[in-house]
Amino acid sequence: MAGLVLHSPKVNKNAYKTLIAAEYVGVKVETTPDFQMGVTNKTPEFLKLNPIGKVPVLQTPDGPIFESNAMARYVANKKDVGLTGSSAYEKALVEQWIDFSSLEVDANIGRWVYPRLGYFAFIEEVEAFAISNLKRALTCLNGHLASRTYLVGESVTLADIVLTCNLATLFKVAATKEFTSEYPHVERYFWTLVNQPNFKKIVGEVAQAVKPLGLPSPQTAKPSVAEREAPKKDSAPKPKKEKAAPAPKPTPAPEVVDEEEAAPVKKPKNTLDLLPPSPMVLDNWKRLYSNTKAKDFHLAISGFWEMFDAEGYSLWFCDYKYNDENQVTFVTMNKVGGFLQRMDLVRKYAFGKMCILGEEAPFKIRGVWLFRGQDMPQMVMDEVYDAELYDWTKVDISNEEQKTLVNAYFEEPDTIQGEKLLEAKCFK
Numbered sequence: 001m002a003g004l005v006l007h008s009p010k011v012n013k014n015a016y017k018t019l020i021a022a023e024y025v026g027v028k029v030e031t032t033p034d035f036q037m038g039v040t041n042k043t044p045e046f047l048k049l050n051p052i053g054k055v056p057v058l059q060t061p062d063g064p065i066f067e068s069n070a071m072a073r074y075v076a077n078k079k080d081v082g083l084t085g086s087s088a089y090e091k092a093l094v095e096q097w098i099d100f101s102s103l104e105v106d107a108n109i110g111r112w113v114y115p116r117l118g119y120f121a122f123i124e125e126v127e128a129f130a131i132s133n134l135k136r137a138l139t140c141l142n143g144h145l146a147s148r149t150y151l152v153g154e155s156v157t158l159a160d161i162v163l164t165c166n167l168a169t170l171f172k173v174a175a176t177k178e179f180t181s182e183y184p185h186v187e188r189y190f191w192t193l194v195n196q197p198n199f200k201k202i203v204g205e206v207a208q209a210v211k212p213l214g215l216p217s218p219q220t221a222k223p224s225v226a227e228r229e230a231p232k233k234d235s236a237p238k239p240k241k242e243k244a245a246p247a248p249k250p251t252p253a254p255e256v257v258d259e260e261e262a263a264p265v266k267k268p269k270n271t272l273d274l275l276p277p278s279p280m281v282l283d284n285w286k287r288l289y290s291n292t293k294a295k296d297f298h299l300a301i302s303g304f305w306e307m308f309d310a311e312g313y314s315l316w317f318c319d320y321k322y323n324d325e326n327q328v329t330f331v332t333m334n335k336v337g338g339f340l341q342r343m344d345l346v347r348k349y350a351f352g353k354m355c356i357l358g359e360e361a362p363f364k365i366r367g368v369w370l371f372r373g374q375d376m377p378q379m380v381m382d383e384v385y386d387a388e389l390y391d392w393t394k395v396d397i398s399n400e401e402q403k404t405l406v407n408a409y410f411e412e413p414d415t416i417q418g419e420k421l422l423e424a425k426c427f428k
Helices: 013-025 044-049 068-076 088-116 124-145 158-174 184-194 197-203 225-229 282-290 294-307 329-349 378-383 385-389 400-411
Strands: 005-007 057-060 063-066 313-320 350-357 364-372 390-394 419-427
Touching: 005 013, 013 068, 013 158, 013 197, 044 057, 044 063, 057 068, 063 068, 068 158, 088 124, 088 158, 124 184, 124 329, 124 378, 158 184, 158 197, 184 197, 282 294, 282 350, 282 364, 294 400, 313 400, 329 350, 329 364, 329 378, 329 385, 329 419, 350 400, 364 400, 378 385, 385 390
Parallel strands: none
Antiparallel strands: 005 057, 057 063, 313 364, 313 390, 350 364, 350 419
16 A cells, blocks of 8 residues: 555654554555654644654555554554454453554653653653553563563564564663563564564664663753743843864764653752651661661661661551462562562662561561651652552550561561561661
8 A cells, every 4th residue: 555654753662553554454554764753743734744743654545643552553543453452352452462562561661761862851750660660561571471472472563563663672772681681582482583684674673771871961962942942131232253173063862752852941849859858867777777787687676776766767567468369479479579570769868678478378478668668658659559459557666576577677586476488588
């Protein structure tokens, strides 16, 4: 079929979705190699295709289509080769994973990557939330792909195309092998897909990032909308100067962002940073605990109670609500490991010990946490989805029985509350 034109810069992962789908379906799509981001998409001709000037846009005989998933879906439906599923249930699953890829994977990759490429204001807390949510999504994907080659069925679908294009930004720009090795099934899936002929023809050779993405220098940071559109200050005419040599061009970003840059956002204060100062220095406790040998943990615990500030910090017991589910040792351990991974956003304000108890299934997951302030941090309840899978009980440090239990979690004895200690993990 003729008459399909894709308006986009040459390098754009959202444009790749349509082009890869076209390879599978056998539909010809013309591209626009001379497209210039910030120039072409501001022209009256382009704004007729998409009034808000975002890319990519697919021009069809019936009219223009914007939003990359809709464009790829349009092409995938041009010929029934199974890209959208072979039954009503499979079609729903394809749509499910497309939504998951957009909302849980791509959105969080963008919040992590684009500020570091200079397109948006960098806010540390926003990045921490994004990475935590992305890790949650990757953990979900890793479990789903443990026994599957593709997301749905036994062949490539549009869901695989969308997810792989989104993951390409992560692998190429931000995620080193150290990061992705925690998700081996996602790794295997991604490298399998990007090396399929129809993917490779469009995306080319993909190399994984070898070092973490740094922050942009002021010279390479992209100006925000507010900065670009701010009115110029009136000034007196200045004498003409000799034309200076052109300044060196900044290194281009690895990917073209598909949305207009956001106005700078004032970095919000973390509510935990607004608490009154505490004489307890959390890092001193973490250092003491880390440097104490297991046989001498009782000495570290004594030091803890000397440091503990009951006004500036609080202790909380946690007990997993669904311990009957914990039938397999390694699955239970992975559950705890994933939870600790997602708690990373409060590392600056917390210390925790998580214990797996029991000689045989079902195993119990219990622990104790030290948090800054007198309440459970709101960011934990908002951002760590499995925090709500635990019952949280504030420790009454005037109760010697509860205080003894805190000591036991810290000390890691052979048994805790009559249950054999199978595994202990520390968050510090």
